[in-house]
Amino acid sequence: MTTRTLPLSFRRFRRLRRSEALRALVRETRLSPEQFVYPLFVAHGRGVRAEIASMPGQYHLSIDQLPAEAKELRSLGIPAVLLFGLPAAKDEAGSEAYDADGIVQRAIRTLKDAAPDLVVITDVCLCEYTSHGHCGVIANGPDGQAEVDNDATLPLLARTAVSHVEAGADIVAPSDMMDGRVAAIRAALDDSNLGHIPIMAYAAKQASAFYGPFRVAAESAPQFGDRRGYQMDPANAREAMREIEADIEEGADIVMVKPALPNLDLIARARDRFDLPLAAYNVSGEYAMVKAAAAAGYLDERLVTLEILTAIRRAGAEIIITYHAKEAAKWLGT
Ligand code: PBG
Numbered sequence: 136m137t138t139r140t141l142p143l144s145f146r147r148f149r150r151l152r153r154s155e156a157l158r159a160l161v162r163e164t165r166l167s168p169e170q171f172v173y174p175l176f177v178a179h180g181r182g183v184r185a186e187i188a189s190m191p192g193q194y195h196l197s198i199d200q201l202p203a204e205a206k207e208l209r210s211l212g213i214p215a216v217l218l219f220g221l222p223a224a225k226d227e228a229g230s231e232a233y234d235a236d237g238i239v240q241r242a243i244r245t246l247k248d249a250a251p252d253l254v255v256i257t258d259v260c261l262c263e264y265t266s267h268g269h270c271g272v273i274a275n276g277p278d279g280q281a282e283v284d285n286d287a288t289l290p291l292l293a294r295t296a297v298s299h300v301e302a303g304a305d306i307v308a309p310s311d312m313m314d315g316r317v318a319a320i321r322a323a324l325d326d327s328n329l330g331h332i333p334i335m336a337y338a339a340k341q342a343s344a345f346y347g348p349f350r351v352a353a354e355s356a357p358q359f360g361d362r363r364g365y366q367m368d369p370a371n372a373r374e375a376m377r378e379i380e381a382d383i384e385e386g387a388d389i390v391m392v393k394p395a396l397p398n399l400d401l402i403a404r405a406r407d408r409f410d411l412p413l414a415a416y417n418v419s420g421e422y423a424m425v426k427a428a429a430a431a432g433y434l435d436e437r438l439v440t441l442e443i444l445t446a447i448r449r450a451g452a453e454i455i456i457t458y459h460a461k462e463a464a465k466w467l468g469t
Pocket of ligand 1: 362420
């Protein structure tokens with residue numbers, strides 16, 4: 136048998152890989168800070184800038200820290216934040232969630248004052264505000280067991296969303312996973328003459344162990360049981376499509392898949408099937424894994440993060456909510 140050299144024309148893939156300029160020219164998926172949403176954890180007090188142990192590089196910030204934060208984000212080209220609040224006190228009904236003078240409501244006013252063009256998105260949920268740490272109110276279910284009461288929770292979520300918008304929020308993002316919450320929020324916004332406000336629904340949100348570091352950050356771990364009675368089973372893809380479909384029917388304007396990295400298939404399916412803007416949440420556990428491996432010297436944080444974010448975009452998400460937003464924006468700019 137004789138070996139023969141392939142004709143040059145057979146070296147077809149490598150021709151366009153010979154320089155960064157050529158690779159950039161033919162790149163199919165582009166990553167830009169304009170696609171990022173940066174989560175912020177806002178706390179009571181003054182001069183608070185406390186690093187979150189489970190999420191290196193992320194902070195609890197008091198309200199006075201927010202104007203500088205907003206300006207930094209705008210200067211990096213990041214258009215939007217997603218707000219989470221740490222209340223002064225928790226109770227059974229999560230009252231600070233819908234208090235006009237609650238931590239998130241005050242944060243919204245300060246951010247919009249400091250940077251009017253920053254898109255302020257608020258997480259609408261009760262888990263950071265309830266003493267039991269669940270995303271809704273507790274009542275006895277059909278079998279006498281304490282459980283999260285779906286229908287009793289809806290008005291509280293709607294009230295929370297309206298109070299955020301009255302404080303100046305640009306988009307509300309329900310993350311509680313009660314059935315019918317998008318419809319309830321849409322109706323409440325309409326009734327308050329706030330029908331111009333978009334809803335970004337955490338549509339396919341799984342009961343995921345990847346939220347562990349966030350629950351440390353938001354002090355929102357459930358005090359009994361878990362969230363599997365309302366968040367999705369990660370095993371279910373068809374049901375994820377039904378969740379998204381339901382939120383669209385109820386009036387969502389942007390739909391979300393969460394977490395992102397274990398669900399690239401769901402992102403791709405949703406992108407194929409629905410024509411709404413699609414967001415993916417690159418959650419706390421995904422961030423913490425990269426940080427830990429990078430700190431141990433096991434991988435290159437910059438390259439791995441950009442690869443992950445590119446994969447989430449390639450799967451089909453237009454919007455990425457990520458704790459890496461600021462670092463990625465800096466890396467992309469250099
Ligand atoms: C509130 C909420 C959670 C996250 C976003 N909104 C936690 C949860 O559902 O327990 C998780 C975000 C992350 O892990 O980065 N319900």
